Amino acid sequence: MQALAQPRRREILELVRAREMSAGDIATHFDLTRPAISQHLKVLRDSRLVTERRDGTRRFYRARPEGLSDLRKFLELFWDYRLGMLKDAAESDQTRRAGRGASPEPSEGKGDSDSDVS
Amino acid sequence: MQALAQPRRREILELVRAREMSAGDIATHFDLTRPAISQHLKVLRDSRLVTERRDGTRRFYRARPEGLSDLRKFLELFWDYRLGMLKDAAESDQTRRAGRGASPEPSEGKGDSDSDVS
DNA sequence: AGTATTTGTTAGTTGACACTTACGTAAGTC
DNA sequence: GACTTACGTAAGTGTCAACTAACAAATACT
Structure with missing residues (x-):
């Protein structure tokens, strides 16, 4: 995941996303x-984000989308929780309205400023 | 996106994912x-990855999953292309088998070593 | 063989950033 | 008002990583 921190690395990935390209x-x-x-290609290679194919003196690289699965799982963790939170709030508002014992959290998270949910 | 490079930052995010917590x-x-x-909270706040709620001297933080939408779009770009690549390979194998003119690329990307597609 | 091309690797420098120490600020308590 | 609590901010230090320059390795060509 650290490999994607550098914007150059992401540009290289987008460059070899569709077609494979040589290092030059x-x-x-x-x-x-x-x-x-x-060096950037070495980092991407060690992170298993690109594949290498050698042809003579040239080496062709191509993006490997499966290498992003860990990051995808991390994001889905948050996304699924968000859905669960909405569901939980809805059912706690309907059925069990007894409350869990004067918790000092007003919750207040409804008008969350802006919501840019894609 | 740079804010997620640090593992500490991600741990903090997972910590305030479910419940809001004070800085202390x-x-x-x-x-x-x-x-x-x-300082980490400031980075997360500037990146709009957490929300801040002030209550007296304390400040409560909570994760904001919508802030990850950009990263999510980036990943989906790669994922959708992967699906498109498979679809394109399938239909080129069925219908138009004419070939686009002796491209010197053996393509070779079928037995791609290992495929850990989640 | 020798030479040119294409690429990876090592040494060394510079800039960014994560951390600590010290200080400042806002709200509650006496 | 003075004191404490909870938190942020400023200045300083160390470490890591990204970059350039120089070198090495593998293949193609004559």
């Missing part, structure tokens, strides 16, 4: 030296 | 000083 072609798309690209 | 309570869960937690 990738380097020409940035204002960086080729060694820098090699 | 959050700090007791780590081997860090309270100012360090304050």
Whole structure:
């Protein structure tokens, strides 16, 4: 997950998302030296976010979407909880209105400012 | 997205995922000083990943799953492309088998080592 | 064989960031 | 008002990572 922190890394990923590209072609798309690209590719390779295919002296890279599964699971954890929270609030408002014993939390999380739920 | 690079930040997010907590309570869960937690909370707050509720001298924080929508869109971009790639390969194998003109890429991406598709 | 091309790797420097220590601020209590 | 509690902020330090420059390795070509 740390590999995606750098924007350059994400740009490289988007570059080799659709088609595979050689390391040199990738380097020409940035204002960086080729060694820098090699290091970024090494990080992406170690994180199993790209696959490497060697053809002669050139090495072609391609994105590997399955490598993002861990991050996807992390996000779904939060997303599922959000749905569960809404469901729980709804059913606690309907059925068991007894309350769980004067909890000092006013909850107040309804008018949450803005809601940019995609 | 940079805010999620630090594992501490993600731990804090998981901590305030279900219930809201005060800054002091959050700090007791780590081997860090309270100012360090304050700085992490500032980053999370600026990234709109948590919401702040002030009650007297205390400040309660809670995760804001909507703040992860950008990251979610980024991931879905890759995921949707993967599905499109599979679909495209399938229909090119069925209908238009003419080929698009002797491309020098053996493609080779079928037995892709391992496939940990969640 | 020798030379050029394409790439990865190592050494070293610079910048960013996570952390601690110290201080400032706001709200409650006497 | 003075004191305590809870928290944030400012300044300083150390560490990690991203970058450049120089070198090494593997293949293609003559």
